[in-house]
Amino acid sequence: MAELIIEPWIVDETTHDFFVPEYIENLAHQVLKHYDLSVRNMQIITTKPDKGGAIWKLETKSGPKSLKLLHRRPTRSLFSLGAQEYLVDVQAARVPPIIKTKDGKNFVEAGGKLWFVAEWIEPLTPVTKDLEGAKQLCYALGEFHRLSKGYVPPQNAEIASRLYKWPKTYEKVLKKMDWLRNIAKVYSDMPASSHLLNGVEKFEQQAIQSINSLNQSSYYDLVQQGNAYWGLVHQDYGWSNGQMGKNGMWIIDLDGVAYDLPIRDLRKLISGTMADLMKWDTTWVREMIATYHEANPISPQLYEILMIDLSLPNEFYKNLKEAVYEPEVFLNEQTAQLIQTIIETDQSKWPVLNEIKDDWKGVKTK
Secondary structure, X not given: OOOOOOOOOOXXXXXXXXXXXXXXXHHXXXXXXXXXXXXXXXXXXXXXXXXXXXXXXXXXXXXXXXXXXXXXXXXXXXXXXXXXXXXXXXXXXXXXXXXXXXXXXXXXXXXXXXXXXXXXXXXXXXXXXXXXXXXXXXXXXXXXXXXXXXXXXXXXXXXXXXXOOHXXXXXXXXXXXXXXXXXXXXXXXXXXXHHHHHHHHHHHHHHHHHHHHHHOOOHHHHHHHOHHHHOEEOOOOOOOOXXXXXXXXXXXXXXXXEEOOOHHHHHHHHHHHHHHHOOOOHHHHHHHXXXXXXXXXXXXXXHHHHHHHHHOOXXXXXXXXXXXXXXXXXXXXXHHHHHHHHHHHHHOHXXXXXXXXXXXXXOXXX
């Protein structure tokens, strides 16, 4: 009989929140037999039905644990599990420790995916959504990046690295602009189409300038230092994945970690925070960068890359790239308003970037 392979599943009006197919529930119980745990209760906490992932909270005699079904390729998941173990066992970082199986492994392979159990850290509370909370997130992020340096993945793991992919990523943003322009023209009668065309005309030029700036920067010299030198980025860091516990800030959900220049995470956090504020604020941006710098010093060369990455039309690209899949559904009134908000927010970005671009001139780092 062919081995059972976990596939993405459909969630619709006939299923409840956090629905998981019965065969996956059965596999979860089989996986738990590999652990020396007395499980009293098992509750589904979140799912990724479109990718085939899930998380359960376990109540056990030895306290709460999490059971995770990782949706990525097993070799990719090996990379993130090795990173989590390195951060806990070698660097004493505040990330959840992995519970070993009865035979001393980090994971169980079932259904063509990796599963693992970790400590459920509680209580955890999100930091406040103000400048102080943002600074706490930035310090914890810098600490995470610093402690992740030197990580070498297990022998059978694939190398997850975005370190050398920046030029390709920037070019992809520019290429999508042309796609979006064509879509707006083909679906010209949709409510958001004229707004999308206006956005493309504005942000395409920004993308071109960002590409030119990256090509003239220290990027190519910096990446020569290699993966282990720079360490890991989280890739999905924010108010939900960085939370306050008894002994300080904890960082959770490390499934997507990869090698990269660390300021990619910081840029995402700044861009997302400014999008939430719906305007760019010089004080917020300066203090977020300065607080990160306290935990993981930023060289003038790395600061230059941060400024370039902030100049890329990240929010426009992130929110509008999905238009290529179902334009007749996507280009509605809500999207028209979203584009207008992104354009208005972007107008406040440039005075901030101009004001802070020289902040790191003459700064010395260890």
